[in-house]
Amino acid sequence: MKPQTNTATLVESQLLGEVTSPELSGSVYTVTRDGLPFVPVGCGGIHYNVTVGMPVFGWAADQAQPGVSLENPDPAANVGLSVFACVGNRAVVRSGPAAGAVGVVTGKHEQFDTFQHVLVDFPQPVIELLVPGDKVAIASVGVGLQIPELPSVTFHSLGPQLWERWAVAMVGGRLEVPVVVTLPPQLVGIGSGRVSAATSLALQLPDRQTARDVGADDLRIGDIVAVRDWDGRYATGYRRGSLLVGVIVHGASRLPGHGPSITILASARDGAIVPAHDPAANLARLLMAGTGRAL
Numbered sequence: 032m033k034p035q036t037n038t039a040t041l042v043e044s045q046l047l048g049e050v051t052s053p054e055l056s057g058s059v060y061t062v063t064r065d066g067l068p069f070v071p072v073g074c075g076g077i078h079y080n081v082t083v084g085m086p087v088f089g090w091a092a093d094q095a096q097p098g099v100s101l102e103n104p105d106p107a108a109n110v111g112l113s114v115f116a117c118v119g120n121r122a123v124v125r126s127g128p129a130a131g132a133v134g135v136v137t138g139k140h141e142q143f144d145t146f147q148h149v150l151v152d153f154p155q156p157v158i159e160l161l162v163p164g165d166k167v168a169i170a171s172v173g174v175g176l177q178i179p180e181l182p183s184v185t186f187h188s189l190g191p192q193l194w195e196r197w198a199v200a201m202v203g204g205r206l207e208v209p210v211v212v213t214l215p216p217q218l219v220g221i222g223s224g225r226v227s228a229a230t231s232l233a234l235q236l237p238d239r240q241t242a243r244d245v246g247a248d249d250l251r252i253g254d255i256v257a258v259r260d261w262d263g264r265y266a267t268g269y270r271r272g273s274l275l276v277g278v279i280v281h282g283a284s285r286l287p288g289h290g291p292s293i294t295i296l297a298s299a300r301d302g303a304i305v306p307a308h309d310p311a312a313n314l315a316r317l318l319m320a321g322t323g324r325a326l
Contacts, residue, residue: 034178034201038191043172046112047125048101048149051075052163061093063285064237069093073282075100075146077161081282083137083152083253084315084322087291088239088283094292095282096140097252097321099158100148101167113139113147114229117173118278118294119190119318122151125168129153129160135318136169137253138280138294139188141222141231150280152320174228181206183303185264187228187295196317197255198309205302208276209255209309212247216260216269220288227263231292232275234258236283253314253321254279256293257306263298273300278314 053075060068073081073092081090081097101122103109120136134153141147151167173190184206200207214234222232235241242248250256255278262270263277277293284290297304315323 032201033199034180034206036194037175037177037179038194041172041175041191043170044115046115046169046171048103048112048167048169050077050161050163050165050167051100051102051148061286064287069285074140074142075148076163077158079158081252082321084313084320085252087250087252087279088242088248090282092282093286094140094284094289096148096150097137097281098150098152099134099161099167100140100150102146102148109147110229112149112169113141115171115174116149116169117171117188117190118296118314119193120172121170121192123168124157124161125166127160127162127165129157129165132157132160135192135320136190137314137318137320138278139231140280140292141229147229154324178206181303183301184297184299186297187263189296193317202305205305207305207307208257208297209312210257210276210306211254211310211312212245212250212308213257213259213306214245214247216258218245219258219261220290222292223267225267227265227267227295227298230267231280231294232267232277233284233288233292234290235288236290237285250279250291251313252279252281255296255312262300263295264300267295270300272302274298274304274306276304276306
């Protein structure tokens, strides 16, 4: 049985972002974990052929973001956009040839002082019309989500739209959540120690063999995963017995400390969340986004 939430009390507000353009600063090259230079491509802008539901591995890119990435040019407003936008929220194009087109928020990707992006999935015909600078409004709702009977469970970036379609259930007084895989805490890299409401956590999966060792070699963008012994209630960090649940938001990385990142959805430290294996726990199916639009 799905538990009752305080959804009726959540505030829904409009956020505004602009379609970004990929940026390079300083040297054109960056360096892999093996000390080899490469030109990073994959973050920012519009990606025509990377969508939710596609594999994490195999891209000739670094941290390939699916669909469209948004930011607000005002730094403070961009923090608001990054914190208040929730996975599953409705996004509507407000300018340019694609005005009126509807999409869905699929995640958030932060790279410290470089960028904070909100990632949105649109149908392919809309993607073809969008250009950097187009304005997109997000109907933000989800911040403050709680289960009154499980106050120890903390939610972040989880929109009611996703909550309703995600087959979570109360089992024996605990929240059972479908996830594709449960991962060990030592995989967590960049993002540790950051504020849970805004950051993304990188999973250090440098290659398919490392991923295979933890049962994640078939990982896809949009997969919902759990990380054991990791506390994401307020600030992220190792804590034995905790559990963090999030969604994979972009592709793999060759950078040390980086990898496919997760946007945090839920966390608890007292065993109040129990992961349940479900290979179909992906946003493509749950939100009919990306590859799921063809289903």
